[in-house]
Amino acid sequence: MTDATIANPAPAKASSPTRSAFADMWRQFRAHKGGVAGLIVFTFIVLAVYVGPYIHRVAPNQLNIREKNQWPSLAHPFGTDNLGKDMLAQVLAGGRISLAVGITAMLLALFLGTLVGVLSGYFRRLDGPLMRLTDLFLALPLLPLLLVILLLFRDTLRAAFGPETGIFILIVVVIGVTSWMHTARIVRGDVLAVKSQEFILAAKSSGMREYRIVLRHILPNVLSSIMVSATLGIASAIITESSLSFLGLGFPSDFPTWGRLLFDGANFLQLTPSRVLWPGLAISATVLSVNYMGDAIRDALDPRTLKR
Amino acid sequence: MQLDGIDTGKRAIRALKSRQINIKGNSSMKKLKHLLVGTVAVLALGGTAAHAERGTDGDLKALFWQAVSTLNPYLSGGTKEVFASSIVIEPLARYDEKGELVPWLVTEIPTVENGGVAKDLLSMTWKIKPGVKWSDGTAFTAEDVIFTWKYCTAPDGGCAQAAQYEGVKNVEAIDPNTVKITFTEPKPYPYSAFVGAQSPVIQAKQFKDCVGAKAPGCTAANFGPIGTGAFMVADFKPNDVITFKANPNYRDPAKPAFASITLKGGGDAASAARAVLETGEYDYAWNAQVEPEVLQTMLAAGKGRLEISFGTQVERINLNHFNADPSLGAKRSTKEAGPHPSLSDPAVRRALSLAIDRDIIVEAGYGQSGRATCNIVPAPEVVASTKNDSWCLKQDIEGANKLLEDAGWKKGSDGIRAKDGVRLSYLYSTSTNSVRQATQELVKAMWAEIGVDAELRNASASVFFGGDPASPDTFQKFYADVEMYTNNFDGTDPEKYLAEWLCDKIPGPANGWQGQNIPRYCNPDYDKLVGELSRTADLDKRAALAKQLNDMLTEEGAHITLVHRGDQSSFAATLEGIKMNSWDSQVWNIADWSRKK
Numbered sequence: 001m002t003d004a005t006i007a008n009p010a011p012a013k014a015s016s017p018t019r020s021a022f023a024d025m026w027r028q029f030r031a032h033k034g035g036v037a038g039l040i041v042f043t044f045i046v047l048a049v050y051v052g053p054y055i056h057r058v059a060p061n062q063l064n065i066r067e068k069n070q071w072p073s074l075a076h077p078f079g080t081d082n083l084g085k086d087m088l089a090q091v092l093a094g095g096r097i098s099l100a101v102g103i104t105a106m107l108l109a110l111f112l113g114t115l116v117g118v119l120s121g122y123f124r125r126l127d128g129p130l131m132r133l134t135d136l137f138l139a140l141p142l143l144p145l146l147l148v149i150l151l152l153f154r155d156t157l158r159a160a161f162g163p164e165t166g167i168f169i170l171i172v173v174v175i176g177v178t179s180w181m182h183t184a185r186i187v188r189g190d191v192l193a194v195k196s197q198e199f200i201l202a203a204k205s206s207g208m209r210e211y212r213i214v215l216r217h218i219l220p221n222v223l224s225s226i227m228v229s230a231t232l233g234i235a236s237a238i239i240t241e242s243s244l245s246f247l248g249l250g251f252p253s254d255f256p257t258w259g260r261l262l263f264d265g266a267n268f269l270q271l272t273p274s275r276v277l278w279p280g281l282a283i284s285a286t287v288l289s290v291n292y293m294g295d296a297i298r299d300a301l302d303p304r305t306l307k308r
Numbered sequence: 309m310q311l312d313g314i315d316t317g318k319r320a321i322r323a324l325k326s327r328q329i330n331i332k333g334n335s336s337m338k339k340l341k342h343l344l345v346g347t348v349a350v351l352a353l354g355g356t357a358a359h360a361e362r363g364t365d366g367d368l369k370a371l372f373w374q375a376v377s378t379l380n381p382y383l384s385g386g387t388k389e390v391f392a393s394s395i396v397i398e399p400l401a402r403y404d405e406k407g408e409l410v411p412w413l414v415t416e417i418p419t420v421e422n423g424g425v426a427k428d429l430l431s432m433t434w435k436i437k438p439g440v441k442w443s444d445g446t447a448f449t450a451e452d453v454i455f456t457w458k459y460c461t462a463p464d465g466g467c468a469q470a471a472q473y474e475g476v477k478n479v480e481a482i483d484p485n486t487v488k489i490t491f492t493e494p495k496p497y498p499y500s501a502f503v504g505a506q507s508p509v510i511q512a513k514q515f516k517d518c519v520g521a522k523a524p525g526c527t528a529a530n531f532g533p534i535g536t537g538a539f540m541v542a543d544f545k546p547n548d549v550i551t552f553k554a555n556p557n558y559r560d561p562a563k564p565a566f567a568s569i570t571l572k573g574g575g576d577a578a579s580a581a582r583a584v585l586e587t588g589e590y591d592y593a594w595n596a597q598v599e600p601e602v603l604q605t606m607l608a609a610g611k612g613r614l615e616i617s618f619g620t621q622v623e624r625i626n627l628n629h630f631n632a633d634p635s636l637g638a639k640r641s642t643k644e645a646g647p648h649p650s651l652s653d654p655a656v657r658r659a660l661s662l663a664i665d666r667d668i669i670v671e672a673g674y675g676q677s678g679r680a681t682c683n684i685v686p687a688p689e690v691v692a693s694t695k696n697d698s699w700c701l702k703q704d705i706e707g708a709n710k711l712l713e714d715a716g717w718k719k720g721s722d723g724i725r726a727k728d729g730v731r732l733s734y735l736y737s738t739s740t741n742s743v744r745q746a747t748q749e750l751v752k753a754m755w756a757e758i759g760v761d762a763e764l765r766n767a768s769a770s771v772f773f774g775g776d777p778a779s780p781d782t783f784q785k786f787y788a789d790v791e792m793y794t795n796n797f798d799g800t801d802p803e804k805y806l807a808e809w810l811c812d813k814i815p816g817p818a819n820g821w822q823g824q825n826i827p828r829y830c831n832p833d834y835d836k837l838v839g840e841l842s843r844t845a846d847l848d849k850r851a852a853l854a855k856q857l858n859d860m861l862t863e864e865g866a867h868i869t870l871v872h873r874g875d876q877s878s879f880a881a882t883l884e885g886i887k888m889n890s891w892d893s894q895v896w897n898i899a900d901w902s903r904k905k
Contacts, residue, residue, distance in 0.1 A: 046654040063753045065668050082599055083672060083746055149781060155634040163763045209667055252764040254752060264742060267578045267598060270605050 028300035035099025035296020038289035045286055051096035060084040060093040061254055069272050079274040091278045094256035101172055101241045105272055106233035108176030113183025121191025134181045142178055148172050150249050166249055175237050183229040190222040209223035224298040258283050338796040363554045363567035369836035371593040373580040375547040375573025382460050383465050390505050393551055394893035397508040399702035400434050403891035407688055413440055429494035434730040440510050441557040450481035455512035462520040472500045472507040473655040497801055505893035525826040538899035540819040548573055558860040565902035585612040591880040600675025614879045616677050619890030620687050621796040625652050626827040628789050641786045642816045649660040649730045655715035657865025663758045665703035669750055670871055671744040681872035685858045687800045696862045708758045725759035733761040734789035739772040763844045777821055784821040794873055806857045807838050829866035
């Protein structure tokens with residue numbers, strides 16, 4: 001393989017020369033039926049959430065107290081809430097925030113977790129300190145920590161980026177820096193296993209630089225477990241965000257997110273069931289589809305399955 | 309729900325009040341008229357009462373969605389503790405559902421007319437009903453009353469109701485059935501010690517070793533006080549279930565109708581209301597603070613009903629008269645920060661009030677349990693002003709826009725008004741609770757119509773009302789431009805309450821953020837008028853002054869009053885004899901409750 005494929009780090013000694021690694025992975029991915037279904041659902045959700053507002057042109061924060069608690073109709077396909085806000089518009093707007101928070105926070109956690117995991121797995125001298133740091137973070141009580149972070153930085157970020165972007169950055173960072181530990185643990189374990197294999201020894205004896213070994217040989221081999229924790233990370237980030245909103249620490253209350261819509265709608269379950277049905281369905285479908293996709297990606301990236 | 313916050317809030321505010329020095333020289337005599345009427349009412353009641361035998365109606369299942377942690381109200385000022393303990397222990401006199409004083413363990417309410425209150429207003433005498441017995445069979449005497457005063461005023465006792473005994477110099481027994489209270493200064497309105505659910509009499513024998521610092525350690529006594537009430541404690545699991553059974557030594561042999569009460573704690577307001585109104589598993593659930601339409605669906609099941617009573621709670625938006633710009637750091641919302649750049653303009657304050665349609669807020673969040681109001685003193689009737697209702701109760705977007713236009717606030721390209729670089733954009737904070745958040749959104753939408761922007765923020769009720777001087781999110785610190793919550797005053801006399809808006813009550817670092825003048829309103833004329841009120845004894849003049857003060861606050865825009873809130877609880881359809889009471893404990897007349905046959 002050439003350097004051109006570095007962007008898609010291919011497993012060492014993977015494919016036959018006639019096929020590109022990417023095509024191999026895609027073939028493998030397609031073989032996983034759940035993964036394909038997950039991809040379709042997830043793509044649909046992302047499209048709906050980002051393109052939907054151009055089709056359903058109702059402002060999510062438009063109050064109309066005279067049309068409150070309505071069941072689904074043509075004007076309001078998902079009904080309205082107790083202030084007369086259109087639920088479809090709210091679910092779409094909420095999805096944009098929830099997905100953005102989930103994915104960004106996951107990427108941040110993934111980056112931190114992989115960095116710590118690879119460093120402590122590969123360099124023995126760093127192992128002790130970094131793993132103790134991980135233990136430290138695992139032992140930290142999350143909620144008081146979040147409270148302190150939010151109190152310390154809320155006003156600064158609000159002044160610098162405005163209320164919405166400021167709180168978005170804050171929440172993404174807070175969720176990211178408090179959820180990387182499991183990824184770090186898993187990655188470290190995998191790196192330790194891979195490190196002792198012969199091809200690493202071969203690479204070392206051929207005089208390859210250490211960072212090249214990590215990037216070219218170690219990372220591709222631990223990618224599958226990283227992908228799995230990534231998919232789980234999206235789900236837990238969406239849920240953490242909703243619990244923060246519930247405590248009044250998240251976005252302003254007129255800023256819909258799926259978690260908040262679900263929480264606000266719970267009391268109205270009998271009156272307008274669609275208020276909890278749609279946000280709940282959206283969260284479940286996103287989490288489930290992302291999990292299936294992760295499963296399929298793991299299969300596709302696993303060098304052992306590729307041989308088949 | 310929603311109201312997890314409001315109860316805590318009231319408690320915090322009450323704690324605040326108790327720390328404040330009492331304003332002396334109060335001379336509210338208007339009570340006396342009520343007293344006489346109250347006495348008559350109770351006599352009439354007594355005549356119709358004997359309907360059943362004691363303990364024939366089985367078990368009463370009650371639900372408090374905030375669990376009860378102790379049955380000693382002197383160790384916890386929480387509403388839930390006060391209410392639960394009022395089933396067992398009783399005061400000498402209490403307020404009925406109309407806010408009128410009724411004698412409870414005494415023969416009559418002492419007044420100047422009947423000689424119970426001395427002419428110099430320095431002492432009063434209570435005559436205990438003969439034959440009142442504690443649930444253990446021993447006699448209730450003046451010694452118990454004296455002990456209660458000593459218990460609550462003992463040093464290191466941390467008594468939560470110490471404010472009730474403020475200004476009391478001595479309590480002494482003239483004979484076993486007569487108690488004399490002397491005051492340090494003339495007290496025109498002496499009914500606070502041993503009056504109301506917050507100041508019940510406890511048994512001297514049971515608590516004699518629990519005075520002062522030892523009070524919290526007396527678990528057996530605190531969890532199972534011996535009382536004179538219709539029920540006695542059978543079993544108490546803190547923060548979970550309390551079982552009461554009928555008191556065999558209760559003074560009326562025909563009462564109570566119920567043999568026992570099971571009081572379960574925990575859950576949330578909506579599920580508690582549902583358990584009574586929809587599934588019928590419980591007979592009584594306290595504080596049904598749930599969106600009106602949700603309650604309607606529950607009521608449709610026909611298993612229960614809602615009872616509402618109105619006290620003095622008013623949901624209001626405080627307008628910060630000081631600058632709350634975060635760039636000022638620790639100085640914000642204090643005098644050093646200077647006046648607020650836009651809210652110090654009376655036109656802005658008036659426009660913000662004009663833009664609000666209070667009826668919509670009531671409809672969306674309160675239903676039957678709220679009324680639009682323009683008064684900070686909404687009750688009782690004699691002091692409730694109607695002067696500002698004409699302009700304030702009706703939404704007037706055009707008028708508000710014109711007012712702002714004339715004052716030089718011009719709309720910018722983003723639709724937000726500004727003048728000299730100051731934008732009408734406000735940080736709007738409140739406690740976390742679904743009705744409050746809905747109100748915030750409604751107000752934001754209404755303000756948007758006059759070119760005013762709002763950024764919404766909410767803090768958990770335990771933080772917002774927590775009073776922690778280290779937290780920037782408390783309502784006392786008011787690190788926001790506007791903030792919304794509910795407050796009320798105890799009893800029926802508003803003088804102490806109206807004195808909260810005095811200039812020297814502004815919270816700040818100097819007084820540990822303990823002042824009650826949350827909006828930082830300061831007007832020397834207002835201060836002068838409050839001084840006049842404290843020197844006035846004549847009932848009608850007092851009422852007129854109170855109205856004048858209330859109108860001043862509304863007209864000058866110290867705050868924007870939104871909703872006069874009622875207390876709302878759910879009861880099983882089969883329960884009878886309930887008189888919802890906002891002036892005392894909701895279960896004040898639990899001896900009269902019975903089940904329809």
